[in-house]
Amino acid sequence: MATSTNRIALLIEDDSIADWLTMRFLQPAGYQAERLSPGTDLKAYFQLCSPSALIVDSSAPAEILHSLAEDFPLLPLIYYASSLSTEEALQRYQEGFQAVITAQDAPRKALAAIHRVVARHESWQRWVRLDRKRHTQPLERHIKDLERLHRIGGKISASLSTDQVLREVVVAAVELTGAEEGNLMLLEEESGNLLLRAAHSVEDRKTSLLCVPVYDTLLGEVIATKRAINLSGSELTKIKTAFLVRALIYVPLLIQEKAIGVLGVYNREGVHTFSDYHQKLLETLADYAAIAIQNAKYYTASERERQKLYAILTHVRDGVIVLDEEQRVLLINEACRQALNIKAEDYLGKPVDQVLFNSDLVLMLKQPPLRWMKGGEIRLEDGRILDCQVSSIAGVGLVVTLHDITHLKELDRAKSEFVSAVSHDLRSPLTAILGYTELIAKVGPLNERQQEFIKRVQASVRGITALIADLLDLGRIEAGMDAHKELIDLRPLLHQVAGSYQTSATAKDQQLEIDISPDTPLVWGSPVRLEQMIANLLSNAIKYTPRGGKLGIRTWSQSGQLILQVWDKGIGIPPAEQPYIFDKFYRASNLPEDIGGTGLGLTIVKSIVEDHQGRIWVESTLGEGTTFTVVLPAAEPENLQKRPK
Numbered sequence: 001m002a003t004s005t006n007r008i009a010l011l012i013e014d015d016s017i018a019d020w021l022t023m024r025f026l027q028p029a030g031y032q033a034e035r036l037s038p039g040t041d042l043k044a045y046f047q048l049c050s051p052s053a054l055i056v057d058s059s060a061p062a063e064i065l066h067s068l069a070e071d072f073p074l075l076p077l078i079y080y081a082s083s084l085s086t087e088e089a090l091q092r093y094q095e096g097f098q099a100v101i102t103a104q105d106a107p108r109k110a111l112a113a114i115h116r117v118v119a120r121h122e123s124w125q126r127w128v129r130l131d132r133k134r135h136t137q138p139l140e141r142h143i144k145d146l147e148r149l150h151r152i153g154g155k156i157s158a159s160l161s162t163d164q165v166l167r168e169v170v171v172a173a174v175e176l177t178g179a180e181e182g183n184l185m186l187l188e189e190e191s192g193n194l195l196l197r198a199a200h201s202v203e204d205r206k207t208s209l210l211c212v213p214v215y216d217t218l219l220g221e222v223i224a225t226k227r228a229i230n231l232s233g234s235e236l237t238k239i240k241t242a243f244l245v246r247a248l249i250y251v252p253l254l255i256q257e258k259a260i261g262v263l264g265v266y267n268r269e270g271v272h273t274f275s276d277y278h279q280k281l282l283e284t285l286a287d288y289a290a291i292a293i294q295n296a297k298y299y300t301a302s303e304r305e306r307q308k309l310y311a312i313l314t315h316v317r318d319g320v321i322v323l324d325e326e327q328r329v330l331l332i333n334e335a336c337r338q339a340l341n342i343k344a345e346d347y348l349g350k351p352v353d354q355v356l357f358n359s360d361l362v363l364m365l366k367q368p369p370l371r372w373m374k375g376g377e378i379r380l381e382d383g384r385i386l387d388c389q390v391s392s393i394a395g396v397g398l399v400v401t402l403h404d405i406t407h408l409k410e411l412d413r414a415k416s417e418f419v420s421a422v423s424h425d426l427r428s429p430l431t432a433i434l435g436y437t438e439l440i441a442k443v444g445p446l447n448e449r450q451q452e453f454i455k456r457v458q459a460s461v462r463g464i465t466a467l468i469a470d471l472l473d474l475g476r477i478e479a480g481m482d483a484h485k486e487l488i489d490l491r492p493l494l495h496q497v498a499g500s501y502q503t504s505a506t507a508k509d510q511q512l513e514i515d516i517s518p519d520t521p522l523v524w525g526s527p528v529r530l531e532q533m534i535a536n537l538l539s540n541a542i543k544y545t546p547r548g549g550k551l552g553i554r555t556w557s558q559s560g561q562l563i564l565q566v567w568d569k570g571i572g573i574p575p576a577e578q579p580y581i582f583d584k585f586y587r588a589s590n591l592p593e594d595i596g597g598t599g600l601g602l603t604i605v606k607s608i609v610e611d612h613q614g615r616i617w618v619e620s621t622l623g624e625g626t627t628f629t630v631v632l633p634a635a636e637p638e639n640l641q642k643r644p645k
């Protein structure tokens, strides 16, 4: 008998026949008749409504019926005709119809045919459902197992607690294999025993295994062979060391080809044996456990190293600051916190200029990398001076080290004072020596050799006098005795200095080019010292450029700064010596023997530049030439109106 949900679809052209079938047979028998119009999307209808049968007459196009049969092979087709010969009916059955009814059939017979078809359809569907379930059930279990494994895998990367992960692994091992008990044992290197690290039992039984020797045991065999063991029933009874169990799997935990422990599951009471699939699951879980143990080892090792490094950095006497690539603070050690008077505790991760308030240091870190890589000095409020070195470390950021050089500075100052005093005292006797050498020739005739000796004495005394003058100048500049500064237009000064060196350049057939931009800004400074700076650079360019060479001086304005370059196409400076040429008394190794000098000229230049808050650097190629670049801050805008036209 039809149930209330049984639908029967009709694909019948003639209205009266469709009505007759519906009223006479289908509805009274409890079927829900649904007549499909020619425009209906049959596929969609059958998918959505899944009727129990379709009744068609000769009007139904054969290709439609054919494609329906392909898409819905379980759908029973019933053929209706007003009358049909036995051969024709047979023909319909051969075409795939499951029943044939005609107007001449007794109603009971026609209905019985419909019931039969519908009943068969239902039993087919039931069978298909059951079959599908039979096939999908193991698949669903596999998926659930995989999901469980996936979850444990996720926990390993998220958790740092090895105990928790290992316990999780053992519980999963027991549940996924349907075992009664499971445990995880790890090898203790010194004793060679396996020690219990995690256990789980479905009935919460206390585990009897706490420590097992590796020698001559099943567990020992797994460690030695690095292979799993899956045993049950009689295989087990033969093994004396297998404790009373009916089935077990042991799988090794492997790290870099070395067995470090065993994951096992057991059945002591149930007859359930373990399959290869269970063994594979267990092997995957053992891999997870091994990864968790290795992660923990790495973590402990790196944490120990981190703490060691932290202790070293904290206790060194030099200040250390570590910044990330966005200049946020990663570390400030104790020495640095004390030196810079950093009270805040929550400086980690903050931008450096919100934590450090020493203007020299903040300014230095704001400079482009090329500038701070050369390091510098920073002055503390209490007068101490720190040498500051900044290095960039790929993947970390910047490391700033601060070293107290106050005592060295003090020593340097004392030395400069001493040199100044001695130089000053030497000046008068030297002037006297020079005076007397000039007088000697006047008091009596000298032979040629005597005249030659007198000239040499005079040259040496002039050399010493120049050296003393340089030393005294340096002493004054370093001691900050050139306090007088004014607003200066360097353009006329540059022309004047260049003019005074024109004769020396011409004497060496050199071409002196002067390129002074009209927008060269005003600077705040000492005219005497700036003139000395330009003169030193220009005289070096002439001195170290061979006869007939080219040299020049140029200036321009850039980003609120005055840029001055003194260049030449001379002998150049060896690259390895370039860092030292500003040091006192340093003279490069490539100088021709007949070119004299004190080695103090560039030291004076650098001191003057720094005294004017400027910067100086050299670029030079051996045998091709040298360019010295001086950058001086332009005078404040409010002073610019005083600029001469």
Ligand code: ADP
Residues within 6 Å of the ligand: 540, 541, 544, 568, 570, 571, 572, 573, 581, 586, 587, 588, 589, 591, 596, 597, 598, 599, 600, 601, 602, 603, 626
């Ligand atoms: P010096 O009295 O020897 O010229 P400086 O301090 O002026 O001393 O210069 C130091 C050294 O730098 C020089 O001895 C020389 O080796 C090198 N130097 C300076 N200027 C130039 C230049 N324009 N070309 C090549 N070398 C130079």
